[in-house]
Amino acid sequence: AQSVAQPEDQVNVAEGNPLTVKCTYSVSGNPYLFWYVQYPNRGLQFLLKYITGDNLVKGSYGFEAEFNKSQTSFHLKKPSALVSDSALYFCAVRDNHMDSNYQLIWGAGTKLIIKP
């Protein structure tokens, strides 16, 4: 079965330090992977995606993610955290089965807290 795991419910980082939010996946075929961010009282916003090509994907707000096929991971990273990065982050993978209409499967989310 296709699945996404975000092993950390919460990640705490000091402002200015690098941050990593972890995501691992299980999918048949080539994975299509996504990161979304949810700020308080807001809907989810698209950050970045991996479809094919370079394993390092750059996205919005200075975020990037590294696709690692051997470790089935797609960790979200940022070199220097800002307090304004504090939010809920979701990893998602596209279900590559036609009978599912290629729906997105979502991780449970990771709360990122950046402390001044």
Place this chain on the structure above:
Amino acid sequence: DADVTQTPRNRITKTGKRIMLECSQTKGHDRMYWYRQDPGLGLRLIYYSFDVKDINKGEISDGYSVSRQAQAKFSLSLESAIPNQTALYFCATARTGDYGYTFGSGTRLTVV
């Protein structure tokens, strides 16, 4: 104006009542989705629609129904609300061939 608008933003209703959540979009997207979000569970798909005449059940459709009144409008109904339907509900849109979803700001529903 927001690209994807959900109404109401917040709603408190009583057990057994029928309630409708509405979603409209100006993105011109053909695909529309209803999700619910519960703490620690991520997003779970309730229903989705690829065009006005195409409605599909998601993983948790029991107790819910939908109507795609037009390409731009997709409403979610709870026929007889129960307390475990208390959640944050999101509408999302997408264009066939693209991979990104656009989300509304959500409806916080409380069933008492």
